[in-house]
Amino acid sequence: MDHTSFLERWFRRVALSIIVIFFMFPIFWIVLMSLQTNETILRSPPSMSFVPTFDNYLAILAGRLDSNVASMGINFVNNLMNSIILSVCSVAVALCLGVPAAYAFARHKFKGSEDIAFTLLSFRFAPPLLVLLPLTLYFQEIGLADTYLGLVWVYQLICLPLILWIVRGYFEDISPDIEYAYRIAGHSWFSTFRKIALPLAGPGIAAAGLLAFIFAWNNFIFALVLASADKQPVTVGALAFVTASGIQYGQIAAAIVLSIAPTLALALWAQKYLVEGLSLGAVKG
Amino acid sequence: MTAQLHLNSINKRYNPGTDHEVHAVQDLDLEVERGEIVALLGSSGCGKTSTLRMIAGFEEVSAGEVSIDGRRIDRLAPAKRGVAMAFEGYSLYPPLSIRENIAFALKSEKLPQSDVDNRVEQIAALLEISDILDKRPNAISGGQQQRASLGRALIRRADLHVLDEPMGQLEPQLRAILRGRIKHYIKEHELTAILVTHDQTEANALADRIAVMEGGILQQFDTPENLKNRPANIFTGAFIGEPPMNLFSAVAGVSDDQVELRLSADTALRYPVTAFSEELRQRIQHDNGIMIGIRPHSVQLTEEGLPAEVFANQWLGDQTHIAARFAGASIVSVVHDLALPRPGDQINVSIAAADLHIFDTKSGDALSHGGNLA
Numbered sequence: 001m002d003h004t005s006f007l008e009r010w011f012r013r014v015a016l017s018i019i020v021i022f023f024m025f026p027i028f029w030i031v032l033m034s035l036q037t038n039e040t041i042l043r044s045p046p047s048m049s050f051v052p053t054f055d056n057y058l059a060i061l062a063g064r065l066d067s068n069v070a071s072m073g074i075n076f077v078n079n080l081m082n083s084i085i086l087s088v089c090s091v092a093v094a095l096c097l098g099v100p101a102a103y104a105f106a107r108h109k110f111k112g113s114e115d116i117a118f119t120l121l122s123f124r125f126a127p128p129l130l131v132l133l134p135l136t137l138y139f140q141e142i143g144l145a146d147t148y149l150g151l152v153w154v155y156q157l158i159c160l161p162l163i164l165w166i167v168r169g170y171f172e173d174i175s176p177d178i179e180y181a182y183r184i185a186g187h188s189w190f191s192t193f194r195k196i197a198l199p200l201a202g203p204g205i206a207a208a209g210l211l212a213f214i215f216a217w218n219n220f221i222f223a224l225v226l227a228s229a230d231k232q233p234v235t236v237g238a239l240a241f242v243t244a245s246g247i248q249y250g251q252i253a254a255a256i257v258l259s260i261a262p263t264l265a266l267a268l269w270a271q272k273y274l275v276e277g278l279s280l281g282a283v284k285g
Numbered sequence: 286m287t288a289q290l291h292l293n294s295i296n297k298r299y300n301p302g303t304d305h306e307v308h309a310v311q312d313l314d315l316e317v318e319r320g321e322i323v324a325l326l327g328s329s330g331c332g333k334t335s336t337l338r339m340i341a342g343f344e345e346v347s348a349g350e351v352s353i354d355g356r357r358i359d360r361l362a363p364a365k366r367g368v369a370m371a372f373e374g375y376s377l378y379p380p381l382s383i384r385e386n387i388a389f390a391l392k393s394e395k396l397p398q399s400d401v402d403n404r405v406e407q408i409a410a411l412l413e414i415s416d417i418l419d420k421r422p423n424a425i426s427g428g429q430q431q432r433a434s435l436g437r438a439l440i441r442r443a444d445l446h447v448l449d450e451p452m453g454q455l456e457p458q459l460r461a462i463l464r465g466r467i468k469h470y471i472k473e474h475e476l477t478a479i480l481v482t483h484d485q486t487e488a489n490a491l492a493d494r495i496a497v498m499e500g501g502i503l504q505q506f507d508t509p510e511n512l513k514n515r516p517a518n519i520f521t522g523a524f525i526g527e528p529p530m531n532l533f534s535a536v537a538g539v540s541d542d543q544v545e546l547r548l549s550a551d552t553a554l555r556y557p558v559t560a561f562s563e564e565l566r567q568r569i570q571h572d573n574g575i576m577i578g579i580r581p582h583s584v585q586l587t588e589e590g591l592p593a594e595v596f597a598n599q600w601l602g603d604q605t606h607i608a609a610r611f612a613g614a615s616i617v618s619v620v621h622d623l624a625l626p627r628p629g630d631q632i633n634v635s636i637a638a639a640d641l642h643i644f645d646t647k648s649g650d651a652l653s654h655g656g657n658l659a
Contacts, residue, residue: 177376180343181437183363184370186393199380 027260033253041249056254076255078230079237083259086223086233087216089152091209094159099205102164103197106171107179120164123157131157132225139226146228154222159212166211170204171197210270217263234259288352289477290317290340290445295349295359297335297501309335311501313349317445322471322478324492326485327524332501333481334373334449340479341370341447353444370447371438375430377422383433384409384418390437408436411466413459427454432463439470446471448480452487464490485525497521513580515659519649522578522642528606530578531616534646537569544569546577546641548612552591560638561656568658574646581606583640584618586625590635595626609634 004012033041035052060076105117135154136145144150174197182196183189198205220235227236234255241252297310310332317323325333338344340351342363351359358366369390377386387405396404409415412432417425422433431454438446451467452460468491471478482488488495489509496506497520504524505517516522522530535554538545544561547553554577558566569575586607593609593616605620609632616634626632639655651659 175374175376176343177372177374178378180341180363181370181372181376181434182378184341184366184368185390185441186364188362188364196378 030253030256033249034257036250038246038248038250041253056250057258059251060254060258074237074240075229076234076237076240076258079232079234080258082227082231082237083217083233083235084262085148086151086155087213089148090155090159090216091163091213093152094156094163094212095205095209097156098160098163098208099167099198100193102167103171103193105164106168107176117164117168121161124161128157128221129225132222136225145226146231148231151223151226151231154226155216155219157222158215158219162212162215163205163208166208167201167205170201174200206270210266213266214263288316289319289321289354290315290479291350291352292316292336292340293350293352295336295339295351296347297332297339297344298347301347309501310339313498313503315496315503315506317477317479319477320472320475321493322468322480322491324488324495325479325481325498326483326488326495327498328483331498333498335501336498337370337447337449337479337481340366340445341368342366367444368447369438369441369443369445371435371449371451373449373453375422375427375434377430377433377437379422382419382421383414383425383429386422386433387418387436387440390441394442404440405436408440411439411470412436412463428456428459431455435467439467439476442474442476444477446476446478448478450482451480452482453484460487467491485527497524499524515651515654516578516642517651517659519576519578519644519651522644522651526580528581528617528619530580530642531584532576532578533612533614535575535577537575539566539570546575548577552612554591554636554641556638556656561653562658565643565653565656565658568652569643575652576644576646578642578644579616579636579640581617581619583636584616585635585637586618586620586632587635588633590633593632593634595630595632596628598625598627607632 032048034056035054036050037053037055040047040050060074063074063077101120105113132154139145139150144153178200179192179196182192187195217233218235219233223231223233223236227233238252238255238259241248241255292313292315294312294314295310296308296312299305299307299309313332313336315323325336327333335344339346339359342358342361346359349359350357353367377383378389381389384405387408388401391401391404405418406415409418412435414429414432414436417429417433422430425433431452435448435451438448452463455463464487470476480488480491492509494506494508495512497504497512499520505512505521507515507517512521512525516525516530519532523532533548535546535548538547539558542558544556544558544566545553546556561569591611593611595607595609596615597606597608599606599608603621605622605625607618607620607626609616609618611634618634641656642654643652644650645652653659
């Protein structure tokens with residue numbers, strides 16, 4: 001980097017800034033909207049000058065949605081909790097199942113192992129609605145409809161293949177001889193997996209888990225079909241802001257800011273792992 | 286002496302029952318005595334590494350039995366076999382320092398910390414890695430990693446030490462020094478070792494006996510001297526020795542007073558009949574084709590030998606390799622002076638009966654060494 005000229009460095013900075021502004025603008029605008037009333041949002045032409053208000057946030061946290069004609073209750077905080085419960089549980093279950101499975105697929109090739117791995121990946125190809133309609137009927141039959149357990153189970157369609165394939169690439173990158181060296185020093189197969197394979201694949205597992213969390217968090221259709229009001233995550237809950245008396249833009253914006261905050265924070269914190277995990281795992285896979 | 290390692294007719298088949306089936310090791314029998322160093326020598330793909338991995342437990346034995354110290358181990362987990370191994374790919378644990386990597390191998394022996402430290406220091410001094418003990422594996426060179434990996438294997442007091450290409454990455458000078466030290470260390474601690482290498486100098490220098498393998502089949506298992514002087518077949522004859530043995534196909538004719546080995550229409554080696562035992566004379570006559578082999582060191586340049594025309598002369602710093610056209614093929618002679626003939630020159634070569642190795646062309650097996658039956 002020492003050889004880049006002054007001009008080149010500045011050009012690079014400007015280009016990066018333009019890209020950041022381009023991609024961050026919607027989020028920036030939503031943050032601004034969340035601090036305004038519906039009137040200032042809808043005035044024409046739009047203006048950046050306004051008196052910031054936290055009414056939207058207060059309304060959402062209090063669960064009262066006030067419009068100029070009526071006042072109605074919404075349960076956004078409950079939705080946020082549902083999102084957290086569903087995403088965390090789904091990723092936890094997917095990690096518990098997917099990481100050992102990925103290790104098995106990477107290390108112990110057996111007849112048909114490739115086919116099984118591919119079948120798991122193919123869950124990501126199927127249009128969700130195609131799966132959901134029959135699943136709804138089954139779930140109603142066996143009492144899993146509208147339960148956290150049922151939803152977490154269905155969320156495995158999103159999380160499990162992702163974790164399996166990314167982590168598998170990571171395990172394949174570890175030289176088997178490192179594990180052999182540990183085993184021949186007197187350790188069992190399982191302690192080798194725990195003490196050598198897991199720590200070495202750590203960044204990949206973290207990246208896969210993070211990505212699965214984001215996918216689960218953003219999921220809409222599974223919860224829309226399978227969950228009733230008290231189990232709905234934010235993605236579905238946001239529909240409540242489209243009311244008979246108009247759309248509450250300010251409150252929607254505040255809700256969006258609240259709902260992207262956890263994933264954004266997670267992603268920023270684990271940025272390094274995410275890029276590393278995706279590039280390494282994906283190329284190798 | 287008792288056998289420390291016993292391989293009883295072991296086989297390795299990869300992808301059995303498919304089109305890609307590879308029979309990597311075929312009916313291998315091998316016994317390593319306690320305190321002995323044995324080298325598995327062969328080119329890539331000869332089955333030597335498969336054999337090693339079967340002993341260590343990283344490959345399943347397709348058929349046959351492996352015993353260490355009288356205990357059958359081929360169905361045991363690697364941890365229970367009592368084997369220490371140095372890996373070709375080093376396989377050090379990345380998050381640990383070199384010191385921890387080496388000390389780690391002693392964990393299962395449950396020694397007091399001061400003993401562990403002493404032994405690590407001792408093995409590090411032996412392998413010249415004392416100065417890098419506190420570095421991480423990715424901060425040191427390949428040769429240093431290889432020595433650390435070797436140290437991790439040698440520090441243990443296992444029933445069997447298995448070394449896969451233990452010195453492949455080292456510089457030549459260091460390799461020569463370490464060979465002597467490692468051999469001394471193994472003998473001093475009465476360890477039993479089996480090592481895999483494709484470098485015959487290393488095998489000769491380290492091993493008490495060498496098993497030469499090719500195509501998954503054991504060709505000869507013998508001392509370095511015997512491999513050189515009494516090769517069991519054409520393969521070991523040609524494989525062992527640098528530069529390789531000169532080989533010619535020949536037809537034998539025996540008269541009352543001499544044995545003639547005809548190499549081509551105008552070239553024949555003639556020897557008095559007494560140079561060959563009676564049995565050998567009969568054997569080589571009955572055979573319709575024999576191969577004769579002569580070590581380049583035994584090809585003498587003399588006044589009265591058979592004519593040959595020099596086409597290459599390589600001075601290697603301490604010896605000269607002279608290649609010449611001879612009997613429709615080429616012959617290489619090693620001379621210990623800075624010599625002499627230039628390409629195009631005429632030389633005369635002579636070969637003593639005592640230096641002849643005779644092989645059966647069809648089976649490849651040795652018939653005689655120096656006029657006596659093999």
